[in-house]
Amino acid sequence: MPKSSADEKILSYNDVVLRQSDLTILNGPYYLNDRIIEFYFSYLSSSHPSEHILLVPPSITFWIMNCPDISSLNDFLQPLNLPSKQLIIFPVNNNDDVTAVEGGSHWSLLAFEKATNVFVHHDSYGGMNKNDAKRLYRTLVPYTGGSGSRYVECESSPQQVTGYDCGLYVLAIAKEICDWFDGNSTKNEDLWFAKVEERVTPERVSGLRVEILELITSLRGRK
Template sequence: MAAEDKNPIVLNFNDSLLHKSDVDLLIGPHWINDQLLNFCFEYYEKEQFSHSADKLALLNADVVQFVKLAQDNDIGNFLAPLNLPSKQFVFLPVNDNQVVNQTGGNHWSLLVYIRNKQEFRHYDSLEGRNQEIARTLAYKIQPYVQAPRGRMKVLEVESPRQTNGYDCGMFVIAVAEHLCKELCEGYTIPLNDLVNPESVSKKRSQVKELIYNVAEEFGT
């Protein structure tokens, strides 16, 4: 049996390609991979919150990993097509992997630039775990979002906490969606009231259902 028959493509959506093995990670208890996180970010930006595409950017894990570890003189041209200086809100998934040209790592958190506040906000479901990495990344990307360095702040924000060792990526997905609703749609229910271990566990099946719905709508 051919390898593609054992692990068929479930979804081919813009830049996201998901195989059955990727989707199966959502059944749990498993860490989700970069492909699943990238799909959710791409779906939020291009479909769910497309009404705010002029002010919203959700970067995929590969882009963030490059920015985090590349030489400064390589970053500008790489990010130029994203037009980040025009965006009001820039979302960056942060991981603790320090290997060049390889995404992954052991822990995910979320860094968000809010232009009108001139601040980066870091949401970490394991308090303090990625703090220094996120802070370094914020100052690394600062020139390319054109944040005012002298007034720019990097804040550790109170974030929903995971209670297991594998849901960090799902927390990033859930927190990112909630913040998009707050920032782009005026959603007023507090983050910590809706995002919690129980809702994040349910989010796994919701993302799985979304993948199959998008596959049916857009084809594979």
């Protein structure tokens, strides 16, 4: 049977394949799926080519959070070489059903900054994913190469004004954190908070849908 138009492959970028259904999500006021977040994280990785930065795909984060055999995590995480990274960014989803990989109803972001040995959670909907982020944090601490890591809930994190833009806030905040990391030779306790608070506004987040669509069009034109 021929593939439906929704399944039509639009772009293959690094290890991510985008389909027509993903463009439909970006064009409308819809909740972002795993593929769009993985694509933009892959793009940020290419834009910030540093061995010190790691943006973890949603599928990997999901498995870390929900791995049924915790003893197997070490082998699973070893290729990521987490202890060597200075900045690690994870997209957090509140889905805990391993049979529904694309489940869940909210995205947030957990970032680890090694110089200050802190995990920071950014949630655009009043801390809805706080418990999920803390569960991820507790799982990761033994694998990030440092003891005594702290968890911080960023109280100044920008808040969404719609019920469907949480994934866009994750992407916008991830971009600002990466820009902050590249632009600061001296890291301090203030981290990226002020930069995120200033630059991640509802207007900029809303415009990110168009920016990503234009980026996809541009990348397609290079093929």
